[in-house]
Amino acid sequence: MPRSLQSIRRGWILLPLGRRPAPLRALPLLQQPRNDGKPQRPPVSKTRDDSEQERSKFARSILEGSTVALISLFGLGLGGYAYSLFYKRTVRNKIENAFATGYSSQERVALGRISYGTDPDKIQEIVEREYWVPRAEQDEVNDIVSGKTRGRYHLIIGERGTGKRALLLEAMRKVNGDGIAMLEAHNDLEVFRTRLGKSIDYEFHEDYIGGLFSIRGPRDSTPLLDIERALNQLEKVALKMRKRRGKPLLMIINNIHLFKDDEAGKHLLEILQQRAEIWAGNELVTTVFTSDEYWTLERLTPHATNMYVMNIRDVRKVMVTSALKKYRARYHNEDVSQTILDEVFAKVGGRLIFLNQVAKSKDMFDTCKQINRREKSWFLNNCWILGDSMDDDVEEQQKYCAAAIILARALVLREDNSSSQPQFTLPEIPLHEARQIITRADFVHPFDHINVLHIDAHGMVRADSVPMQNAFREIVQEEGFEEHLKATLNRLDELESLARTREVAYREVPDRSGGIVPVQTYCAKI
Known part of the structure; x- marks a missing residue:
């Protein structure tokens, strides 16, 4: 091989004498030797088969990612649907438990010591002390609460202190609160919504997990809509329990005269009355309203079809004097004469709220005087x-x-x-x-x-x-x-x-001499 070619293979170029040779990079067309001594070929462009393989790999990766995403979304949706079914079933079960045998917290408060932790012998003694005046309406109320009277809803109206709630509580005690929900009315719709939910153990979706995701839930509405939703849930439970129990549920709303006599109160009464009419006609729920004022009857009467009105009056004189004589003899060891009993009745009448105060006091006449003085002062002050x-x-x-x-x-x-x-x-x-x-x-x-x-x-x-x-x-x-x-x-x-x-005063035009005519005043009734 010539010397010049050998120099080029070694990476040097022959230069003129006296100059230092510079290193020569490998030319792009010349191939560097491989490890095996074979010449290396220049890079070749991708073929059509390679491009198709890469595209298929890309499509396969997209398909795999989409499949994983769809499976994840399907699992999430299935889990949400299962939770929704579980939540709805839990809500219905809680409402069923609210109507089970026993008493809710509101009913326990109303019944007092009768509803919790008391021996049967003491319960009977408490009942005799609290419900010592026999009532002629008790049997009728017992039939309503026990479910014997069906196909209508009831408005129990009477003066303050005549014993409307006592009649219902005594009837509830006899059936041990089975199938009964009771609540007190209020003039604020939000308070009434809360009490309704507490009586039937309904949370108005406030414990729904969807609220964690900042989703606008059913709670974001007016109290009337919340009350309507609660009544819808109660209706579903009543349909289910009607087949098993064989008699309607009972809902008691006390003191509906506390609702405001305005548009909001009117709408609330309409909602409750519509449900009571439908439920009574189908024997699902028997609704009982109690009221002290006549305007509630005037408001309910125009649209009433299945409503029955029960007028609660003061206890008759014969029952009062007999019961008062027995009560004083048993708990005060006092034999009261008929003359004293007649005088007591003439001062306080047969109103239970007054008779309880008189019967439990040491001096009955002094208590009668205080009651009369208080009523007179109330009337004069107002x-x-x-x-x-x-x-x-x-x-x-x-x-x-x-x-x-x-x-x-x-x-x-x-x-x-x-x-x-x-x-x-x-x-x-x-x-x-x-x-x-x-x-x-x-x-x-x-x-x-x-x-x-x-x-x-x-x-x-x-x-x-x-x-x-x-x-x-x-x-x-x-x-x-x-x-x-x-x-x-x-x-x-x-x-x-x-x-x-109205007084009308006018002044006439002064005369030429400068005099002024006096003012004349006329009065006229308009």
């Missing part, structure tokens, strides 16, 4: 008239008070004119006649609201209780009462006349 010296700022308030005094006088006069009736019967006036007496139609219901007068289920107006009628009688029979009432009415007429009178 409805007393101010006479002819009243200011014009109290005109509307005094119209309200004068109407109450006029109705009280009418009841006292009706009592004097009804000599044929027994003395322990409270005089009554029809509602339309009472409105005619006071010449106002909007004042009678407020008197019922403050427990001065009462309107019963038959539309009869009377004093709220025997002590209140005694207060009416004492006030009307006081010396100078008629003159004071007349002076008040005259002053109200004067103020009303002044409100309708």
Whole structure:
């Protein structure tokens, strides 16, 4: 091999003499020797088969990733669906447990020591001490609570303290709370929503796990919608339990007069009444409302088909005197004469709330005096008239008070004119006649609201209780009462006349001599 080629193979180029040779990189066209001594070929471009293999690998990876994602999503959806079924079943089971035999926390509070941790012998003693006055309506209420009376819902109406709740609690005790849910009404819809949920053990989806993901849940709504959802769940449970129990469930809502007499209260009563009508017609749930005021009956009557109204009155004199005599003999070792019993009844009547205070006190007459004094003070503080010296700022308030005094006088006069009736019967006036007496139609219901007068289920107006009628009688029979009432009415007429009178004053044009004509004033009633 020539020397020049050998130099090139070694990486050197021959330069002229006197210069230092520079290293020569391998030319791109020349191949470096391999380890095995064979020449290395230049890189060759990818073939069509290689490109197809790479594309198939890419498609396979996409398919595998998509499959994994779909399986994950399917598993997540299946888990969510299973949790939803589990949650719904748990909700229904909790509502079923709320109607099981026994008492909820609200029912325990209402029943007191009867519902928990007391020996049977002591329970009987407590019952005898608390429910010592026999009631004629107890058998009818027992049939409602036990499920014998079906196909209708009930409105139990009566004065404050007549024992409406006591009748229901005694009936609940006899069936040990089986199939019963009870709650108290309230004028705030949010509070009533909470009490309804507590009575049937329904959480309104507040414990739903979907809330962890910031998803807008069923709770984000108005109280009326929440109440409707709770009633829907109760209806599903009632359908399921109807086949097993063979009788309807019972829901008791006490004191529905506490609902506001406005649009919200009207809508709530409509929802409850619609459900009560449907449930009563299909014997799913028997709904029982209790109320102290007449306006609830007026609100429910126009749309009532299956409603039954039960009017609870004071206990009759024969039952009261007999039960009071036995109670004093058993727990106070006192033999009370019939004369004393008649006098006690004349002072407090057959109102249970007053009889319990009198029967358990040491001095019955002193307790009767305190009750009568308290009722009279309540009436005077709310409805007393101010006479002819009243200011014009109290005109509307005094119209309200004068109407109450006029109705009280009418009841006292009706009592004097009804000599044929027994003395322990409270005089009554029809509602339309009472409105005619006071010449106002909007004042009678407020008197019922403050427990001065009462309107019963038959539309009869009377004093709220025997002590209140005694207060009416004492006030009307006081010396100078008629003159004071007349002076008040005259002053109200004067103020009303002044409100309708307008003064018009004008001045005539002065004459040429410079004189001025005096001002002339004319008054006219508009």
